[in-house]
Amino acid sequence: MELRDRAEEFRLLIRDRDTKFTATFDEIFTAGGIRILKTPPRAPRANAFAERWIGSLRRELLDRIIIVNAHHLRRVLATYEIHFSEHRPHRSLGQAAPLRALPDPVEDDIKVIRRDRLGGLIHEYAQVA
Template sequence: MLVLVSPDTVVRWHRAGFQLYWRRLSRPRKRVGRPPVKQQIRELIFKIVADNPTWRAPRIHGELKMLGFKVSERTVSRWMRHAPRHPDSAQRWMTFLRNHPEAIAAMDFFSVPTITFGVLYVFFVIGHDRRRILHFNVTRHATSEWIVQQLREAFPYELAAKFLILDHDGKYGAEVPAVIRSMVIKPVRTMVRCPWQNGVAERWVGSCRRELLDHVIVLNESHLKRPIASYLSYYHQDRTHYGLAKQTPEQRTPCT
């Protein structure tokens, strides 16, 4: 029996199969290690951080110990990174982005599933001033050496930005920030689990997924590069942007 289905249905089936495949591989085994931190302790850590912004993990750990809570200093340090930030810090970050758009670029990764349920990683660098993608590439294995080469291709000496926003991805290691500094660019790290601080890059990822990748099933690296390159041509020349006052990155001439 022949069954006719739409391309969107095939893509939806593939995404569902991809999720099921990796969910089974990632199925939790028997819990090992230390017990989870109680909510009371987490909230107390957050309160101490908010009331005493200059305190570090050793002092907070000592205070908790004196209060009768049994928790390690390493656990305190880990949960301090998740503490809600003061609104003034968000305001300072937004001021930094508004005052230096022509000098800021951002880099990031996003993953794309393949037809065989593998994962490809797309690396890109985007300029804040005109929202242009300065460079992109695709790989199955993103190492720090590979990332360094991509940065050298993204920033010819005369075109280098002054600031480069990046997150705390483990793929960067210590080598990538060191190379960025050697290029006379200041690496600016976002806070842990704060994707809004790299909002320009995150918005491009969302646009690329909604307008392109959600409608195709990728075979391999070369197959993924072709549609992204084609999409970038449209993105730069024809697609209008709210953040650019309804203009395009390459300043499309309106019809008269």
């Protein structure tokens, strides 16, 4: 994938101050109209949110599936992103998903269905009305 093919989709690049990012690296993005923000110096927790997302993505998905090409990777990542935001329980949200609140408790017997995603790698459960 070439940056020039999708450069207009991006406005911002957030990166740390590692020496592996040279001035040439920055020039490539600024030439595409992308603004570069550097994390604060000596702030080890500045990348915590990104590292948490990447860690979850790697442990829950990429360590368990073989990616065959770029198109397959994009499809798998899009499916996981939807799962992560709409279905996956998050401890910090009281087991709710970021884009969906927990349903109200029900005292009656309920029927639950399971939907398999990514060939059964991920299971999503939903209450049937």
